[in-house]
Amino acid sequence: MxxxxxxxxxxxxxxxxxxxxxxxxxxxxxxxxxxxxxxxxxxxxxxxxxxxxxxxxxxxxxxxxxxxxxxxxxxxxxxxxxxxxxxxxxxxxxTTHETYLFRDEAQWDWFRKSFLPDFVSHVQDAHLPKRLRVWSAACSTGDEAITVAACVASAIPNVSAWKIEIVGTDIGVGAVEQARSAVFGERAMRLVPKDLQQKYFQMAKDAKIWQAKPEIKAMTTFRQHNLMEPLRERPFDITFLKNVLIYFDATSKRKVLDNVKALVAPGGLLVAGAAEGVSDLLKDFVRIQPWLYQRPE
Ligand SMILES: C[S@@+](CC[C@H](N)C(=O)[O-])C[C@H]1O[C@@H](n2cnc3c(N)ncnc32)[C@H](O)[C@@H]1O
Incomplete structure (x- = not known):
């Protein structure tokens, strides 16, 4: 400090x-x-x-x-x-706004192929409302939130019957405005699986720019928020908090994590960056992977 x-x-x-x-x-x-x-x-x-x-x-x-x-x-x-x-x-x-879709591919593979099918089965088996809430905290220009939406659209059968709420927040007003436009350059798109690119994005004419389709955009909302302050929202089933903790010292990191943890639903998950050293601050959560933590029920 x-x-x-x-x-x-x-x-x-x-x-x-x-x-x-x-x-x-x-x-x-x-x-x-x-x-x-x-x-x-x-x-x-x-x-x-x-x-x-x-x-x-x-x-x-x-x-x-x-x-x-x-x-x-x-x-x-x-x-x-x-x-x-x-x-x-x-x-x-x-600040650095470096971000791109499907950043850290192994995490997205897990999200699409493991988390989402398991979540759907759990909702069906327990006769719960078809509803999924996701927080992309420190979302920069929205690439992470749109990645979530594309994964959800591809992995949840009959997704239109679900209430999907993907909330992206960032301290930068300009970043949030750009996120709302859901427009991405080729560099940001380079890791998007081709089938998902074709299904959920359209290329703007005469420009190497991709626009997320309306059904993808409709799952997301973006707002300005400082992680040092509590976010007024209902709990989330899964929260992504990646590549931002590096900016903070130990005191700020603790405060940010307290604010984020307060909104992880019981049994819900927190996805961190692969090498962000959060385990000491998440001792009350179950460590599933070095980057994946679960709040006890
Ligand atoms: C490197 S980007 C990470 C984007 C995305 N999470 C990813 O992993 O690709 C870091 C973002 O953290 C945001 N940020 C920095 N301090 C913040 C704070 N106190 N509250 C919210 N966002 C913050 C910056 O504005 C920037 O957009």
Missing amino acids: PTTTSSSSWSDVPLPVSVGGHLEQVSDAQMQAYADLIYRRTGIHVSPQKKTLLSNRLRRRLRNTGIESFEDYFKHLKKLSPSDPEWDAFLQEI
């Missing part, structure tokens, strides 16, 4: 110098103040070694906003609400 200092007030921070039209790097005190602000608002830990990276990213924001110094930009940033487009643009600069 970044040490909290009084440096979130910039009064003692020297103004950055302009060298040949380029601003110098943020000072150590400025770095600390930005890191504190990011940590307080998002739980994301930015290490002091990222000074060059942060400086480069900040320069882009200065160019775009016309604000002249790191100090003035910080003052401006501090006043913005999480839904402000400039806060979001800043957030986009400091």
Whole structure:
């Protein structure tokens, strides 16, 4: 966790110098103040070694906003609400949105060929309502949620008789807007099995862009949400929480997992990234795989 200092007030921070039209790097005190602000608002830990990276990213924001110094930009940033487009643009600069459909193929094989058929049998045998709720937490541009929808459509017989609710959430407003469009480039589509691509996506004319078909889109909803805060939703049968915990320190990780665990239904599952080291924080869940945990009934 970044040490909290009084440096979130910039009064003692020297103004950055302009060298040949380029601003110098943020000072150590400025770095600390930005890191504190990011940590307080998002739980994301930015290490002091990222000074060059942060400086480069900040320069882009200065160019775009016309604000002249790191100090003035910080003052401006501090006043913005999480839904402000400039806060979001800043957030986009400091987070990675890397994602693609069917990322971690072994997990999707398990989801399609094991989890979904077992879930359907369980619902039928126990005469439960035909209903499945899935959370794609930190969904970025929606690739994971749309992957869930394509798997569900292909693996659940007579899926139109089911109530399928796939909720994608991300802290990035822009990411969520893009997710709602359900449009993907060729790179994002590269691991989609060909039969599913043909059935559930259509290629936009004259562009190497794929659009999820309406029946796939209709299973999903997307909303902005910070994982450091509880999500107001009913429990989910299965939650995907992948490739996001890496941004957090131990304290934030615990908070995020507490928020996520609170919405795993009894007997429900949590899918984590393959190497995210969550087992210590999931001791109250049953470990089925290093990336798969079940909440006891
Ligand atoms: C690398 S992407 C992972 C996308 C997807 N889960 C996957 O595995 O392909 C990480 C996402 O985490 C989001 N994120 C970072 N901090 C967050 C927070 N505090 N709350 C919610 N989302 C956050 C970022 O905006 C980014 O879209």
